[in-house]
Amino acid sequence: MKKIFKHPQSLRKVSTHYCAGCGHGIAHRLIAEVVDELNIREKVIGVAPVGCAVVAYDYWNFDCCEAAHGRALAVATGIKRCRPQNIVFTYQGDGDLAAIGTNETIHAANRGENLTAIFINNAVYGMTGGQMAPTTLIGQKTATTPYGREANYHGWPLKISEILALLKGVVYVERVSLHAPLEVLKAKRAIKQAFFNQIEKRGFSLVEILSPCPTYWQMSPKEALDWIKEVMTKEFPLGRIK
Amino acid sequence: MxxxxxxxxxxxxxxxxxxxxxxxxxxxxxxxxxxxxxxxxxxxxxxxxxxxxxxxxxxxxxxxxxxxxxxxxxxxxxxxxxxxxxxxxxxxxxxxxxxxxxxxxxxxxxxxxxxxxxxxxxxxxxxxxxxxxxxxxxxxxxxxxxxxxxxxxxxxxxxxxxxxxxxxxxxxxxxxxxxxxxxxxxxxxxxxxYNLKTKNRKLKAKSWALTGCKKRSPHIIRSLYLKQKEIEELNLLLQKKYKTIKQKESRWQEVDIEDAKVIMVAYGTMARIAKGVVKKLREKNKKIGLIRPITLWPFPQRVFERICQRRIIFLVIEMSYGQMLEDVKLAVEGRAKVEFLGRGGGGIPKEQEILHKIESLKI
Amino acid sequence: MIEQMIIAGAGGQGIMLVGKVLAESAMRENKFTTWLPSYGAEVRGGSAFCMVSISDEEIPSPYVEEIDTLIVFNQISLKRFISFLKLQGLLILNSSLVSSNINKKKSKIISFPFTEIAIKLGDIRIANMVALGVYLKQKNILKPETVFKTLREIISADKKSLLEINLKAVKEGMRIG
CATH class of the missing domain: 3.40.50.970 (Thiamin diphosphate (ThDP)-binding fold, Pyr/PP domains)
Known part of the structure; x- marks a missing residue:
């Protein structure tokens, strides 16, 4: 019988520390599957963020470097420039990529670094206890917006993907979601494209993944998926941006 | 040519x-x-x-x-x-x-x-x-x-x-x-x-580096350890390394210290000026010397331990208001008098100021 | 022997170059030497100076505050550095731009209209080299041949006419100095 589904070699056989219904596990697996399918496991170097996914290197089965909060794309720049033969990617949350690391993000993208950035947008800071993220929606309650985010007080949800799409060094930006099986498949396709662009030396690619955080959205896993579909995608529309 | x-x-x-x-x-x-x-x-x-x-x-x-x-x-x-x-x-x-x-x-x-x-x-x-x-x-x-x-x-x-x-x-x-x-x-x-090893510049490959996990298990460069015991172990490892560095890598320069009654302690640009002062005063038969730390960390504690056996005044001179001074005091541990001369904000202690300070020590 | 000096003027007068030529020549004669420029925001205002030391022994401080020679190309620099000059120090002035009517007892004051001389020689930019020539004549620290060699090396081969006029300026300085 032909084997059509198996555990990716790029994913260690361990259980993760993520909460029930969290999107990180799915995103990790999609990356692992793509790395396997492109046959680049022995060439890939991942850069882990600070945030819930900081120990992603405990789950992936390839070389990884940890970066300080927000600095993943600077670290990745150093690696890729020294070792252009390797495939280098960052995995970063919204706080990491679009708040404390905005500078590193914009400039790595603008230099057209031949890198792949996987950007997990769950509209909240997970590891530190559910504070406001740059992508928190208007009205959304978090630990630091207990009365809901207000535009005239906290500013608007930051659309970093749209900003990056304006830059000449950026070749590919797509926003995908994990709220339904079909969307997960689309997400995988986008991740694969972003890695493929690097293999083809095309420049900077970014995939933004809308990902559920039931714990800090104070929802059940099912409600969280519905909230992405019905609320989050209104602010962050899915599809190819560049 | x-x-x-x-x-x-x-x-x-x-x-x-x-x-x-x-x-x-x-x-x-x-x-x-x-x-x-x-x-x-x-x-x-x-x-x-x-x-x-x-x-x-x-x-x-x-x-x-x-x-x-x-x-x-x-x-x-x-x-x-x-x-x-x-x-x-x-x-x-x-x-x-x-x-x-x-x-x-x-x-x-x-x-x-x-x-x-x-x-x-x-x-x-x-x-x-x-x-x-x-x-x-x-x-x-x-x-x-x-x-x-x-x-x-x-x-x-x-x-x-x-x-x-x-x-x-x-x-x-x-x-x-x-x-x-x-x-x-x-x-x-x-x-x-300087104890340099520069003859063979062909550098060795680093066994721990991230190169892609070809025919080996993955390498991970990290500083986060979620368990308390693990991070304590990392710290102990670092401390052990620092101890070795302290033992093996302290470097300093001595100028005329063996019979000196006043020993200046200065580094970098300041040490050049102090060295000029030693020369000037030695010509007048004044017993003055200089310790110039080359490694500031590890601080060359050993030379102070050796020299503190006899009566001495240390004069620390810095282009600051007294930072290395604290390391000299820690090295001396009260066994000798430690004096200080310093200027900050871009000021450089002049030769004349140093000579004047040494004069005031009345040795 | 240690010779400490300051060369000062406005940006564009070739102040730094005179200092570098002196330091480089001292190196060629196997002397110890240091060259320290003014730098940073200070330079933006248009004033430039450098400190040069030449010695038979190790040089303690490249920052000099009691100098043997002061060469100045404008009035502001004279005012700023005159107090650095030792008693019996040598002061070389560009009288085209600096009023030499100063009260510095016991200093040796040498004053020439370097700018005018340079214009007569054919290029206003070589006033600095005329002053360098005067200095070489006044103080026997460096051999003129070494300085010529240095100039030949640092003025690139494709600018042969520039080299010649610079050499001419130094020689003129030595003649009048």
């Missing part, structure tokens, strides 16, 4: 030294008084087909260095005081991840933006860690252009040997001034003088 000597600035000598020592990656951000170093690297690294990046920030520059180092390459960054403050996060991570790197600080007057004049007021920051956590960078203090060049070999070798950040601590004068530099003798007598 290859020229035996060239007239070169400290900033450029540091750059050339780094290149000859095998630095493959440089990232930096403009700040006075070290701009000539960044510009030199921009020109020379590309000639050598190596990597130069003008980073968008000091923070980004040090993290690019971390990335380059993580995959096994000799990497460095440079800046001046305010920029070095910004790099502290990255230096702490380098130390925790046990990654080699060289950081050059051409100090200027602080605090805050201060000004571009020379100073030695980052001694605490350089020698006591500087960022968060229990760690040390190895700190080397050249006092002339020849050393600015030579110490780059030592810096990269020590960084690789101990998998630890190494800082070159100079000041605006060292960076800006020009002096003759002997290029051809680097692998000869100078290497013996």
């Amino acid at each position: 290859k020229k035996e000597k060239i007239l070169i600035s400290g900033n450029e000598a540091i750059g050339e030294g780094a290149i000859q020592a095998g630095c493959f990656f440089y990232a930096g951000y403009p700040i006075t008084p070290q701009n000539e170093l960044t510009a030199y690297m921009a020109k020379r690294m590309l000639q050598e087909k190596r990597i130069f990046i003008q980073a968008e920030s000091e923070v980004s520059a040090i993290n690019m260095v971390l990335g380059a180092s993580s995959c096994g390459f000799r990497a460095m960054t440079s800046s001046s005081s305010p920029g070095i403050s910004l790099k502290q996060e990255g230096i702490s991570y380098l130390a925790a991840c046990q990654l080699p790197a060289v950081i050059v600080n051409i100090m200027r007057a602080g605090p805050g933006l201060g000004n571009v004049f020379p100073a030695q007021s980052d001694y605490f920051q350089a020698t006591k860690g500087g960022g968060h956590g229990d760690y040390h960078s190895i700190v080397l203090a050249p006092s002339n252009i020849q050393e600015a060049f030579d110490f780059m070999f030592l810096a990269f070798d020590l960084a690789d040997k101990y998998r630890n950040p190494v800082m070159i601590l100079g000041d605006g004068i060292l960076g800006q001034m020009m002096e003759p530099l002997r290029l051809s003798v680097v692998s000869g007598q100078l290497s013996d003088r």
